[in-house]
Structure formats: structure tokens, C-alpha cells
Amino acid sequence: MAEQYTAIVVGTGFASTFFLHRLLDGLDSNSRVLVLEAGKRHPHRWQLNHPNALSKIARQTFINRTPKKPWVVERAFGGGSNCWWACTPRLLPNDFRLQSTYGVARDWPVSYDALEASYCDAEALMDVAGPSDDSPFPRSRPYPLPPHTMSDPDQLLKRAFPHSFFAQPTARPSRAVANKRPRCCNSGVCHLCPIDSKFTIENSMRHVYEDPRVSLEFDALVQRVDIQNGVATGVEFVRDGRAHRVRGDLVALGASAIFNPHILLNSGFSEHALGRNLHEQTSIKANVLLDGVDNFQGSTSITGHGYMLYDGPHRKDRPAILIETWNVPRLRDERGKWRQLIKLMCIIEEYPNEQSRVTVAKEDPTRPAVSFAGRGQDTAKAVAALKTELPKLMSKLPIEDVVIANSFKETDAHVLGTAAMGDDPASSVVDRHLIHHQVRNLMVLGGSAFPTSSPANPTLTIAALSLWAANHLNHSRAGDTT
Ligand SMILES: Cc1cc2nc3c(=O)[nH]c(=O)nc-3n(C[C@H](O)[C@H](O)[C@H](O)COP(=O)(O)OP(=O)(O)OC[C@H]3O[C@@H](n4cnc5c(N)ncnc54)[C@H](O)[C@@H]3O)c2cc1C
Numbered sequence: 001m002a003e004q005y006t007a008i009v010v011g012t013g014f015a016s017t018f019f020l021h022r023l024l025d026g027l028d029s030n031s032r033v034l035v036l037e038a039g040k041r042h043p044h045r046w047q048l049n050h051p052n053a054l055s056k057i058a059r060q061t062f063i064n065r066t067p068k069k070p071w072v073v074e075r076a077f078g079g080g081s082n083c084w085w086a087c088t089p090r091l092l093p094n095d096f097r098l099q100s101t102y103g104v105a106r107d108w109p110v111s112y113d114a115l116e117a118s119y120c121d122a123e124a125l126m127d128v129a130g131p132s133d134d135s136p137f138p139r140s141r142p143y144p145l146p147p148h149t150m151s152d153p154d155q156l157l158k159r160a161f162p163h164s165f166f167a168q169p170t171a172r173p174s175r176a177v178a179n180k181r182p183r184c185c186n187s188g189v190c191h192l193c194p195i196d197s198k199f200t201i202e203n204s205m206r207h208v209y210e211d212p213r214v215s216l217e218f219d220a221l222v223q224r225v226d227i228q229n230g231v232a233t234g235v236e237f238v239r240d241g242r243a244h245r246v247r248g249d250l251v252a253l254g255a256s257a258i259f260n261p262h263i264l265l266n267s268g269f270s271e272h273a274l275g276r277n278l279h280e281q282t283s284i285k286a287n288v289l290l291d292g293v294d295n296f297q298g299s300t301s302i303t304g305h306g307y308m309l310y311d312g313p314h315r316k317d318r319p320a321i322l323i324e325t326w327n328v329p330r331l332r333d334e335r336g337k338w339r340q341l342i343k344l345m346c347i348i349e350e351y352p353n354e355q356s357r358v359t360v361a362k363e364d365p366t367r368p369a370v371s372f373a374g375r376g377q378d379t380a381k382a383v384a385a386l387k388t389e390l391p392k393l394m395s396k397l398p399i400e401d402v403v404i405a406n407s408f409k410e411t412d413a414h415v416l417g418t419a420a421m422g423d424d425p426a427s428s429v430v431d432r433h434l435i436h437h438q439v440r441n442l443m444v445l446g447g448s449a450f451p452t453s454s455p456a457n458p459t460l461t462i463a464a465l466s467l468w469a470a471n472h473l474n475h476s477r478a479g480d481t482t
Pocket residue numbers: 010011012013014015016036037038039072073074075076077078079080081083084085086087088191220221222223254255256257259263412413414415445446447457458459460462
């Protein structure tokens with residue numbers, strides 16, 4: 001008879017690793033956790049020697065029915081931590097209550113205040129550098145590391161918008177983190193940081209997988225969760241073309257918003273919300289041509305965050321926009337003005353659309369099929385607002401012109417929705433603790449649980465939600481139901 005595990009965790013990205021980190025705090029020494037990872041472990045040195053290998057592997061893992069809209073995931077130990085840029089804003093309190101505050105989209109079943117301690121814990125585990133005393137969101141603890149130095153144009157923006165422009169919080173460290181990572185040196189190719197400075201699961205959280213209670217299996221592609229009488233009893237995975245079954249008291253899926261719904265659909269779940277509302281933010285680049293001010297003195301790849309077009313009553317009429325100032329040098333093609341440029345990335349919140357979906361591919365049920373129904377009218381309203389408002393905002397600086405790109409960035413590589421959290425099982429898949437509404441020993445972690453995107457990068461929130469969900473389990477096991 002197969003071994004019965006205390007828990008089976010699927011995937012080794014942010015969602016699974018932060019969950020497991022906290023879950024282990026609540027398990028005794030006899031507990032056994034099995035982690036099933038579909039990819040392999042590729043050390044940092046290997047990745048540097050094979051720079052495009054992981055994205056090539058990932059492209060084969062699902063079928064994109066609307067290839068004009070790419071989606072990016074990574075299939076390997078550590079998931080997207082291998083290639084992310086480590087921008088780590090929190091969501092704003094109003095991002096969790098869009099419907100009740102502005103009458104648009106939907107509310108999350110969890111509030112900012114409820115998640116705040118988990119945000120702090122996630123930032124501590126990632127050694128986030130950020131502005132503790134001057135932050136757009138309420139904080140109960142300082143950031144672990146001081147913020148990165150702002151560039152000269154960032155400092156002008158700070159002077160012009162003291163309450164809505166901030167140093168960007170990031171898991172690219174502003175000073176060396178003992179026994180983990182060197183200080184970020186702003187080489188600006190963060191998808192594969194040459195000096196292994198940005199946070200990855202491999203460089204900062206591999207201890208989770210070295211715990212004697214944890215067994216980690218690679219090349220284990222989970223296909224379905226076994227359900228009997230409303231209880232998850234284990235999972236089926238495929239390796240080398242053969243199916244294997246393992247049994248567990250708890251199953252936690254952390255396979256991302258493309259693969260979590262695929263596994264659930266393959267398992268026979270058919271809730272209306274499952275697989276629907278696949279979404280991510282939409283980004284537009286803009287160049288601000290400065291007049292007599294040089295840029296690129298900052299100390300990391302992205303240095304500033306502008307909240308001028310983010311939260312406020314305008315959200316009744318159009319989605320929020322977060323502005324990043326980029327410090328990866330690019331020169332103007334004009335003598336004497338080489339560095340007189342600010343590169344902006346304007347990230348627009350996207351409201352989910354039910355028609356954008358993950359399904360099981362009919363031609364190959366081992367893979368998900370992904371289709372995108374296009375960006376909504378609300379995004380167009382935000383773009384129109386950006387075109388009107390950005391030049392006005394930037395006119396507070398000495399500038400020659402503001403040039404906003406005519407097309408969207410193809411993808412932000414943030415995959416969200418598809419197994420949303422909510423209080424109502426009719427319109428969501430998991431509850432506020434990421435527990436499946438019907439199968440109460442099945443958890444669905446990660447960006448699939450996001451009911452809305454906000455314009456903020458999602459991964460810190462994914463990590464915080466995993467810690468919050470594991471905290472809840474640990475308290476429930478200990479008999480504390482508060
Ligand atoms: C280039 C790039 C830059 C980014 N920059 C940022 C940033 O600056 N800030 C930010 O917030 N976010 C960023 N992101 C997004 C970020 O990477 C994701 O939000 C994050 O990785 C999601 O974490 P996750 O654990 O939910 O999923 P993942 O990290 O995708 O992990 C999923 C894991 O599950 C495994 N898996 C998948 N299917 C199966 C299966 N069937 N069986 C077993 N295992 C499976 C995968 O191999 C992987 O290990 C970036 C992404 C990219 C691609």
C-alpha cells in the first residue's frame with residue numbers, strides 16, 4: 001500500500017514554497033510532506049549557461065489558442081522566481097474592496113488589515129528593500145532593508161508628488177544579505193540576475209526542501225486530484241509516460257493560474273468560476289524627454305513607484321494605473337542629451353472577463369488550453385486617462401515632451417484569476433483561506449485565487465496569501481479557531 005503523506009504539495013514556486021515554509025511550523029517530527037514538481041532543478045550557474053532554456057521548456061507546457069496574447073510561466077524548481085524582476089509592492093487597502101468602495105469589479109473575501117502581518121512576514125523572507133517611513137500602504141513593521149537610492153529624476157518626482165511617489169519596494173537587495181545574496185549592482189537584466197542577487201526560491205528558501213520531513217520529486221507532472229466522498233485522498237502524476245498515485249491527508253495545489261484549474265478540471269470539478277477570468281494587468285511604456293536633467297544614477301533596475309493615477313474616486317470610472325520609473329540605462333539619440341530621459345512603465349489594472357479561460361485541451365488532455373477574449377472597455381478608459389493625465393503630471397518636471405507608446409506591452413507575465421477566492425461558492429472556487437469550497441482538505445494557492453488584479457505586481461501578495469492560508473491551517477490543527 002502506498003505511503004500516506006501528511007500533505008502533498010504541488011509545485012515549488014512562490015505559492016507552494018511560502019505555504020510549505022509556514023505549514024512545517026505546525027507539523028510534528030513524524031509528519032511527512034511530499035512535494036511534486038513537474039520541472040527539474042536547474043542551478044543558477046546552469047541557467048546562466050543556458051539563458052533561454054527555461055522559457056523554451058515552459059512554452060511547450062500549454063496550448064495558447066490566442067497566441068497574439070502570450071502568457072509566461074516557468075516550469076522548473078522555484079517556478080517564476082527564476083525569471084521574475086523582484087518588484088514587490090503590496091496591494092492598497094482599496095484593491096481588496098473595489099465593489100464596496102467604487103461599485104466596480106468585485107471585493108476580495110479578505111481585507112488588507114487581515115493580510116498585513118503576512119505581508120510583513122513575506123517581506124522578511126524575501127529581504128525586501130523599501131521605504132519604511134514613507135510608504136503608500138499602512139505598515140506595522142519596517143522593511144527588512146533600506147530603500148534603493150532614487151535617481152535624480154526620481155527625486156524631482158518625489159518633490160513634485162511627496163505623497164504619491166515612492167522608492168520601489170523590491171527583493172533586489174540594497175545591501176548584501178548574509179549567507180544568501182550579494183547587493184544588487186544594477187546590471188538591469190533581472191530575468192537572469194548574473195550575480196544571483198534578486199530573491200529566488202533556490203538562493204533564499206531551499207531550506208524548506210532540506211527539511212527532513214519533506215520529500216521532493218522532480219519530473220512529476222500532476223494530472224488530477226483523487227476525490228472520494230467529497231474528500232481529497234491524493235493525486236495522480238505522470239513521470240516518464242507512466243501514471244503514479246500517491247495518497248495524502250491534505251492536497252495543496254501551487255501550480256499557477258494556468259495549471260491549477262487544469263488539474264481541477266481534469267479531476268472532475270465543474271464549478272462555473274473554475275478556469276474562467278484568466279487575466280493580468282496591461283502595460284504601456286512611455287518616455288519622458290527631460291530638459292537639462294540627467295537620469296540613471298539609481299542603484300537598481302526599477303527605482304520608483306508613482307501612485308498619482310492609482311487610487312481615488314476616479315476608480316468609479318476607470319481602472320487604476322501604477323507608474324514605474326526604470327533605471328536600466330537607455331540613451332537618447334541626441335548629442336548632449338544622452339541621459340535626459342525617464343523610461344516609464346504604466347501598469348493598468350485589468351478587470352477579469354469570464355470568457356478568458358483555461359480549459360483541458362481536447363487534442364491533448366495532459367495540457368491546458370488558454371484563450372483570451374481581449375481587453376475590456378475599462379482598459380480603454382484607463383488608456384485614455386493616461387494619455388491626458390501623464391503629460392500634465394510630468395509637466396511639473398523640466399521636460400521637452402512625453403511620448404506614450406501606441407501599443408501595449410505583450411504581457412506582464414502575471415497570470416491571475418481562474419480559481420478565484422470568494423465567500424459565495426456560486427461565483428468562486430476557494431474560500432478566504434484558499435480552501436476549496438466543497439473539498440475541505442484541498443487548497444488552491446497562488447495567483448489563481450485573485451478575484452481582481454490591481455495594477456500592483458502580484459507575487460508578494462501570492463506569498464502573503466500562502467502564509468496566511470498556512471497560518472489558518474496551523475491554528476485550526478491546534479484547535480484555535482479565531
Ligand atoms: C520575466 C518575468 C518577470 C516577472 N517579474 C515579476 C515582478 O517583478 N514582480 C512580481 O510580483 N511578479 C513578477 N513576475 C510574476 C511571478 O513570476 C509570478 O507571479 C509567480 O511566479 C507566481 O508564483 P506561483 O508560485 O503561483 O507560480 P509559479 O512560480 O509559476 O510556480 C508554479 C510551479 O508549479 C510547477 N507546476 C506547474 N504545473 C505543474 C503540475 N501539473 N504538476 C507539478 N508541478 C507543476 C511549476 O514547474 C512551478 O514550479 C514575473 C514573471 C516573469 C515571467
